[in-house]
Amino acid sequence: MSATSTAETTQHADAATSAADLTEKQHRILTYLSEHAAEQTYFKSRLIAEELGLSAKEVGANMAAVIDAAADIDVEKWGYSSGTTWMVTQ
Template identity: 80%
Template sequence: MSATSTVESAETGDAAATTGAAGGDLSDKQHQILAYLREHAAEQTYFKSRLIAEELGLSAKEVGANMSAVVDAAADIDVEKWGYSSGTTWMVTQ
């Protein structure tokens, strides 16, 4: 993560999006996924990896591979792996 994006995150007060639970920085893909979940958590609870991927221009495999870091970094929402039928589903609550 660049110093500029760290400063921008600090200025917006979005500390949860800048670091994971272990203190590591999130990648751009992880930031995208976390922002998407935060934006849509109020209107829906269940998210399929493939649908998140379609919205963000990623593959479902990329979403799944990055979700553990997103789960650790999401202080303001709860993200839980929920189901596997026809792809992985994530339950997201505020």
């Protein structure tokens, strides 16, 4: 196994561990984004919040952990006009 393969395996193990350590809110956000990433690319915090019964502030405060734990999607802060927008790709 090459050094690169070892590093990649370690990253995947860390991501799996991080996903297991998510709070209930973080898990709900990650699940929502994963389920909708195929049909939508951009998500506003306030709209995620409405769907999940959270505030936009709660969504934003939990996104760092969600981004770290996301294995099947990539999440990137995209824009700030009229609320934070997140770009989600598979």
